[in-house]
Amino acid sequence: xxxxxxxxxxxxxxxxxxxxxxxxxLPRGRTxxxxxxxxxxxxxxxxxxxxxxxxxxxxxxxVTFEERAEAVRMNALSMGWNLAAxxxxxxxxxIEARLSGDEVLSGDFDIQGLLTIVGGHARRIRARRxxxxxxxxxxxxxxxxxxxxxxxxxxxxxxxxxxxTSVLSVKAQLDGNMxxxxxxxxxxxxxxxxLDHRVLGQVATRRLRVIKYRGSGFGTNEYPYVIGDHxxxxxxxxxxxxxxxxxxKKVSSGLAGLDAMLDGGFRRAACxxxxxSSGTGKTTLASAFARAASRRHEKVLYxxxxxxxxxxxAGMLSAGIDLRPALRTQRLMxxxxxxxxxxxxxxxIRALEAMDSFKPDHLILDAISACVRMxxxxxxxDYLMRLVAVVKERGITCILTxxxxxxxxxxxxxxxxGFSSVVDAxxxxxxxxxxxxxxxQILIIKSRGSGHSNRRESFYITxxxxxxxxxxRLPSARAGQAxxxxxxx
Amino acid sequence: MSKSPQAKHRARxxxxxxxxxRLFMAGNxxxxxxxxxxxxxxxxxxxxxxxxxxxxxxxxxxQAAIRDNILVTPALILVAPRPRVMVLGNLSDLPTVLxxxxxxxxxx
Numbered sequence: 001x002x003x004x005x006x007x008x009x010x011x012x013x014x015x016x017x018x019x020x021x022x023x024x025x026l027p028r029g030r031t032x033x034x035x036x037x038x039x040x041x042x043x044x045x046x047x048x049x050x051x052x053x054x055x056x057x058x059x060x061x062x063v064t065f066e067e068r069a070e071a072v073r074m075n076a077l078s079m080g081w082n083l084a085a086x087x088x089x090x091x092x093x094x095i096e097a098r099l100s101g102d103e104v105l106s107g108d109f110d111i112q113g114l115l116t117i118v119g120g121h122a123r124r125i126r127a128r129r130x131x132x133x134x135x136x137x138x139x140x141x142x143x144x145x146x147x148x149x150x151x152x153x154x155x156x157x158x159x160x161x162x163x164x165t166s167v168l169s170v171k172a173q174l175d176g177n178m179x180x181x182x183x184x185x186x187x188x189x190x191x192x193x194x195l196d197h198r199v200l201g202q203v204a205t206r207r208l209r210v211i212k213y214r215g216s217g218f219g220t221n222e223y224p225y226v227i228g229d230h231x232x233x234x235x236x237x238x239x240x241x242x243x244x245x246x247x248x249k250k251v252s253s254g255l256a257g258l259d260a261m262l263d264g265g266f267r268r269a270a271c272x273x274x275x276x277s278s279g280t281g282k283t284t285l286a287s288a289f290a291r292a293a294s295r296r297h298e299k300v301l302y303x304x305x306x307x308x309x310x311x312x313x314a315g316m317l318s319a320g321i322d323l324r325p326a327l328r329t330q331r332l333m334x335x336x337x338x339x340x341x342x343x344x345x346x347x348x349i350r351a352l353e354a355m356d357s358f359k360p361d362h363l364i365l366d367a368i369s370a371c372v373r374m375x376x377x378x379x380x381x382d383y384l385m386r387l388v389a390v391v392k393e394r395g396i397t398c399i400l401t402x403x404x405x406x407x408x409x410x411x412x413x414x415x416x417x418g419f420s421s422v423v424d425a426x427x428x429x430x431x432x433x434x435x436x437x438x439x440x441q442i443l444i445i446k447s448r449g450s451g452h453s454n455r456r457e458s459f460y461i462t463x464x465x466x467x468x469x470x471x472x473r474l475p476s477a478r479a480g481q482a483x484x485x486x487x488x489x
Numbered sequence: 490m491s492k493s494p495q496a497k498h499r500a501r502x503x504x505x506x507x508x509x510x511r512l513f514m515a516g517n518x519x520x521x522x523x524x525x526x527x528x529x530x531x532x533x534x535x536x537x538x539x540x541x542x543x544x545x546x547x548x549x550x551x552q553a554a555i556r557d558n559i560l561v562t563p564a565l566i567l568v569a570p571r572p573r574v575m576v577l578g579n580l581s582d583l584p585t586v587l588x589x590x591x592x593x594x595x596x597x
Binding site for chain 1: 597
């Protein structure tokens with residue numbers, strides 16, 4: 001029975017990321033259900049579905065049971081959708097279906113009036129799409145579950161008879177009695193989408209999950225989404241993690257000594273973790289890489305969660321690394337933000353937007369340890385996993401720094417939040433007590449797909465940059481692979 | 490009780506009260522037919538025919554449904570005398586309907 005079935009016809013929603021999760025779109029000519037708690041974005045999602053259709057010439061009817069039509073128009077305008085213009089152009093109809101509440105009930109009734117109004121408008125504008133927003137509000141008038149159910153099935157049949165692709169939205173708390181009350185809707189609809197809006201560590205996070213899709217496969221994960229300036233944005237990234245680019249050729253770390261330890265340098269498209277306690281030189285190491293990359297005419301996106309661009313540039317200048325030419329030639333883009341300024345989803349969007357417009361060859365994130373302040377360790381983990389997934393998909397080299405507070409342990413601890421499996425190379429920096437002074441040491445803990453030194457090497461941070469006192473050289477057989485021009489002596 | 494404001498109101502209505510009732514129906518649906526029958530008998534028994542019943546079939550006239558925001562059928566609107574009242578359902582619950590139309594006690 002399975003496998004032989006022809007693929008069901010679908011209607012793309014054009015909502016960023018949703019069609020990938022739905023493997024093409026919503027079921028055409030069928031009913032989909034969107035449920036979620038207050039503020040989860042049910043109205044925005046269903047409205048966007050309608051707007052994107054209408055703007056592409058596929059008219060639709062929006063029935064609002066709760067908000068006034070004018071409020072719907074205003075909300076849409078804040079997303080950049082001009083409903084009034086679409087209505088005037090005959091591409092959209094908004095029906096305000098609100099009972100005033102002071103009607104007197106006497107005996108049985110049905111929603112034929114509503115169907116007549118919707119049908120009339122749908123015929124007038126030749127609508128193919130229908131949204132019924134906050135349907136639960138209409139049903140409340142019945143106060144009788146049996147009758148409620150009968151009317152919903154009537155509505156459902158009516159929509160399907162007319163081959164309308166429809167989205168019904170229903171308010172539901174995940175574990176409230178409303179969810180139970182509308183459980184049967186999940187059986188009725190061909191596609192069921194659940195929106196969840198929760199607050200973790202004072203930061204709002206939203207998740208979308210497809211519960212079922214009759215006759216079709218779908219992404220089964222929980223997908224984070226944000227309500228952006230132009231509608232819903234989803235990140236269906238977990239599905240694409242298997243399409244990582246293979247590690248590329250060697251790329252100089254910007255430091256001859258480190259290149260020698262790394263048997264020529266980092267691998268392009270690798271994810272490199274630089275871990276160490278405060279002041280060991282993580283940012284300096286990352287900046288040396290950035291400077292060398294810009295000299296090779298490659299582009300670096302630097303995400304700084306620790307300090308402002310000015311503070312970072314000044315700090316590096318005192319360590320002998322001048323990043324100003326890289327900024328001037330626009331080969332370095334620094335994006336700074338306080339981790340707690342927004343939720344991890346918004347941070348991710350910002351980074352992805354910068355990646356889309358700037359198209360960097362390399363990305364530096366400074367530092368993982370600050371990401372926890374995006375809300376929670378879970379949020380930080382989610383952010384980093386998704387960011388690294390995109391970076392890997394696009395073949396971008398990625399350097400992550402992590403400030404450690406405790407004693408150094410294995411790679412798991414070095415990343416702080418346990419995602420060492422996606423990390424290809426781990427470099428550990430530490431202070432050592434060298435008698436009269438404090439020295440620094442560097443150790444390569446792992447370097448996937450490459451040989452590397454197993455020795456701890458001393459290094460200094462001077463006003464001339466990073467220096468390796470031991471004259472480190474590449475193994476002779478591989479000499480000349482790295483570019484010794486940049487960085488230490 | 491007979492001197493209550495309600496009683497005075499009823500009396501005033503009785504003098505020059507003519508009822509205009511608009512019934513929205515959905516074709517020959519059973520509830521719509523029941524509502525019409527109930528309304529007709531109410532008119533005769535409680536208003537002595539001092540009423541006009543206007544029926545609108547929403548299936549034929551969806552603009553009328555839009556004008557009066559008729560979402561469910563059958564629906565009865567008391568157009569006159571003011572204030573306007575809406576009663577939803579097949580009007581089978583007579584005391585409720587009479588109360589809504591401010592006719593309670595007009596005839597026992």
